[in-house]
Amino acid sequence: MRRDSGFTLIELLVVMGIIVVLVGLMIPGIRIARRSAKKTQATSAILSLATALSSYNSDFGDYPPSTLRDVDITTNRVNDGNESLVACLSTGRMNGPYYEFEDEFLVNRDNDKVPNFNRSVFKTGKAFEYLDPWGNPYIYFHNRDYDRPDVASRYWFATKKNVRAKPSKSKKKGAYHGLTSYQLWSAGPDGENDNGKDDDIGSWQGH
Ligand SMILES: [Ca+2]
Ligand SMILES: [Ca+2]
Ligand SMILES: [Ca+2]
Numbered sequence: 001m002r003r004d005s006g007f008t009l010i011e012l013l014v015v016m017g018i019i020v021v022l023v024g025l026m027i028p029g030i031r032i033a034r035r036s037a038k039k040t041q042a043t044s045a046i047l048s049l050a051t052a053l054s055s056y057n058s059d060f061g062d063y064p065p066s067t068l069r070d071v072d073i074t075t076n077r078v079n080d081g082n083e084s085l086v087a088c089l090s091t092g093r094m095n096g097p098y099y100e101f102e103d104e105f106l107v108n109r110d111n112d113k114v115p116n117f118n119r120s121v122f123k124t125g126k127a128f129e130y131l132d133p134w135g136n137p138y139i140y141f142h143n144r145d146y147d148r149p150d151v152a153s154r155y156w157f158a159t160k161k162n163v164r165a166k167p168s169k170s171k172k173k174g175a176y177h178g179l180t181s182y183q184l185w186s187a188g189p190d191g192e193n194d195n196g197k198d199d200d201i202g203s204w205q206g207h
Helices: 009-062 080-089
Strands: 139-142 154-155 162-164 182-186
Touching: 009 080, 009 182, 080 139
Parallel strands: none
Antiparallel strands: 139 182, 154 162
């Protein structure tokens, strides 16, 4: 039997079929790798924010408030904890700034303007929030507000959903996580706030 070309149509189809199957097999693997890279990214952001928060606390004798309303700044009551975290850690006072926020994740998701905002930090007067790798704002509470979460419970998520956040307690000890400090968490890969449970990534979880 004489063959003119290297491959017959059937052979080509078989090869293409194999490629399609291989790509199909690889996609879930790529997805898992991407998901775990994002988890690592969120965990490390929370860890380095925790370091920054403890330096801030050493200098100022307190952690950032759950809302800038505590320091007489008018807010729209959405993403308050996160905006306070960003504003406080970006301060030029004492040994600040305490954290180098990555531009890519620093956005004004709720599009608020803060008339009397510290303009030395955010010259545009916009109250920025810091996003996790899934595009949702990290949630932050100062310990004095654990029992009155409504002061800063509203968050605006990537799904354009208004989310209610509430600090959580340890199942074993029955006490709030970060009892004398703060709670900071990411809603995790599912993009749903679980108040620090399920797939959420919290500052109090031993990483
Ligand atoms: Ca806001
Ligand atoms: Ca904002
Ligand atoms: Ca979640």
